[in-house]
Amino acid sequence: MRGLSTADLLVVSAYLLAVAGMSAWFARRQATGEDYFLAGRRMHGWPLALSLVANQASAVSLVGAPAFVALQAGGGLVWLQYELAVPLAMLALIVLLLPALRRASGSSIYAVLEATLGRGTRRAVAATFLVSRGLTLGAVLYASALVVSAALGWPLAAAILALGFVAVLYTTLGGLVADIWSDVLQLVVLWAGCAASAWHLLASRGDELLAALPPERLVAWAPRATGLGDGETFAFLPMLVGGLFLYLSYYGCDQSQAQRLLAARTTRDAERALVLNGLLRFPLVLTYCGLGLLLAGLLQVDGGFASAMAGRPPDALVPTYLVTALPGGLRGLLVAAILAAAMSSIDSALNSLAAVTLEDVAGITPERQPAWLARATTLAWGLFAVGAGLGAAASGRAILELVNQVGSLFYGPVLGVFLVARLAPRAGGRAALGGLAAGLAATGGVAALATGVSWLWWSPLGCVATLLVGLAAGRDAPALGALIWPRRATLALAAMFVAVLAVLVASGARAQSPPPAPRRVACTVAAVSDGDTLRCRQGDRRVRLLGIDAPEREQAPHGARARAQLLALAPVGRTVWLELDVRARDQYDRVLAWVWRPDSVLVNRELVRRGYAVVSLLPPNLRYERELRTAARDAQRERAGLWATDAFACPPEAFRKGQCG
Known part of the structure; x- marks a missing residue:
């Protein structure tokens, strides 16, 4: 500066x-x-x-x-x-x-x-x-x-x-x-x-x-x-x-x-x-x-x-x-x-x-x-x-x-x-x-x-x-x-x-001409850490899913349920595709990515739509913001997943900061 x-x-x-x-x-x-x-x-x-x-x-x-x-x-x-x-x-x-x-x-x-x-x-x-x-x-x-x-x-x-x-x-x-x-x-x-x-x-x-x-x-x-x-x-x-x-x-x-x-x-x-x-x-x-x-x-x-x-x-x-x-x-x-x-x-x-x-x-x-x-x-x-x-x-x-x-x-x-x-x-x-x-x-x-x-x-x-x-x-x-x-x-x-x-x-x-497809790289899932983080076998890379925030594992039982959903969407041994946005890594050297399944399901959005994550966007990585916010509105209206519980009464970010009683 x-x-x-x-x-x-x-x-x-x-x-x-x-x-x-x-x-x-x-x-x-x-x-x-x-x-x-x-x-x-x-x-x-x-x-x-x-x-x-x-x-x-x-x-x-x-x-x-x-x-x-x-x-x-x-x-x-x-x-x-x-x-x-x-x-x-x-x-x-x-x-x-x-x-x-x-x-x-x-x-x-x-x-x-x-x-x-x-x-x-x-x-x-x-x-x-x-x-x-x-x-x-x-x-x-x-x-x-x-x-x-x-x-x-x-x-x-x-x-x-x-x-x-x-x-x-x-x-x-x-x-x-x-x-x-x-x-x-x-x-x-x-x-x-x-x-x-x-x-x-x-x-x-x-x-x-x-x-x-x-x-x-x-x-x-x-x-x-x-x-x-x-x-x-x-x-x-x-x-x-x-x-x-x-x-x-x-x-x-x-x-x-x-x-x-x-x-x-x-x-x-x-x-x-x-x-x-x-x-x-x-x-x-x-x-x-x-x-x-x-x-x-x-x-x-x-x-x-x-x-x-x-x-x-x-x-x-x-x-x-x-x-x-x-x-x-x-x-x-x-x-x-x-x-x-x-x-x-x-x-x-x-x-x-x-x-x-x-x-x-x-x-x-x-x-x-x-x-x-x-x-x-x-x-x-x-x-x-x-x-x-x-x-x-x-x-x-x-x-x-x-x-x-x-x-x-x-x-x-x-x-x-x-x-x-x-x-x-x-x-x-x-x-x-x-x-x-x-x-x-x-x-x-x-x-x-x-x-x-x-x-x-x-x-x-x-x-x-x-x-x-x-x-x-x-x-x-x-x-x-x-x-x-x-x-x-x-x-x-x-x-x-x-x-x-x-x-x-x-x-x-x-604007009628379609934009070029974004570049994606393959990732074979080696492990799922929690509801918004997984690990790839290629290079042992840790991947943080962009645009979302899932309950921490310590937020029992909600963290375990969120992890189970990500595991169901991206099972160990399955190949998914990582789409990078403007900023490729965070301060913990994790790859920041939009994660796609082979059947064209955006895992980040699907976790929000099912009610197991909230929207959490950090500029400049905003490519699918509109889709995430629409999914969040639908999940809250339908009380899907964890919205049917008190899981998000204490949002994950507030939990990490020790702000929840």
């Missing part, structure tokens, strides 16, 4: 000084809350667009998306399907919500709800925003701290505290105008850092990496699954429909994004910002997903890099690459890029949380808010963010999914309330609040009880439930009224939709 060199530190320091100087410069011209929260309503379309793009490309994306593409279960380029929804969402936002948002008189977008649905609805939706955005803010801080911790050798908690301090300092000082212009700088830095890192891999080992890419990671088109109980979270339909609802709510009903639309000089500037965002998002996402794809190839060909990732979570992929493989200077640029992505998300969240707190909760309009009060409120939310970041670090969840799942719980119901206000303004506050409660109950209920349903369906479900209950309770017939479709915006966004769809379909066509 290498820390940051002098060149790296100079790059990072130059970036931080530029951001701090920019914030100090803009702070001199702020006297009121309108200056602080809305940049005096003087912003042009193009800086607003770049700010929107930078905000969505957070540290969560730059750390989580490459990890999803390279290592995550069910991952790969399928994440690009999500981007198909962006141009559609931008067009729907321009047509359905932007005119109403531009009529908001203060700095809060939730003021538009009060005019039709009452003060109570405004406060309830604002409170929902405060909860959801406050929670996701911690995950963004955590993602950034992973990189700083790896690069500087700091404890994770110290990195979270340091990053929180820097972000709060410049956001508290400069307000929205500093956020927007620093976002422009940050977008350049994060795109350059990501592109330079990918170029370094291509220039140094491009042919080798591209030849070694796992075929399943190249697939960007999964049109057959639905995500409705089939275990396929990242299929085309849920990503398109769920993405449409989530992005429409994120950009139109989330204060951290829509506040920028209020800061535009004119409605035309706000419209231009949304169109440019719809055009620029896909190339940026393609850049950092491309980096993830190259890192997937690097795991296959670089044993040192694969060993450094052994036993680490997928989200450690980019930080590990940064400190083990990048040369000096580029390390600093990638650190600066991830910091830039983090700052662009954190500054927007802090500024918007403070704006909603003062205007919607405290009831103080922007012109009556002294700048010192706005800064103090921002500081308070900064302290909350640090606490949420420490909590996210303790959760151990994959950050890309974590952030999107939190958003999917709340964004659909909030969008539903805005649509009630748009379609049935006379429905009334009680009807809207009833719809909001129904929507939140629907998303929460599905999340808790219908675990087989993809979380991507939560937003559409919550929105539809809110809208139906709100309209029914309000007894007001929905009416769209006259819709204005700006010609240039419609053509540009429709063309972008077709272009992204063409990329996805082309990927799907390439």
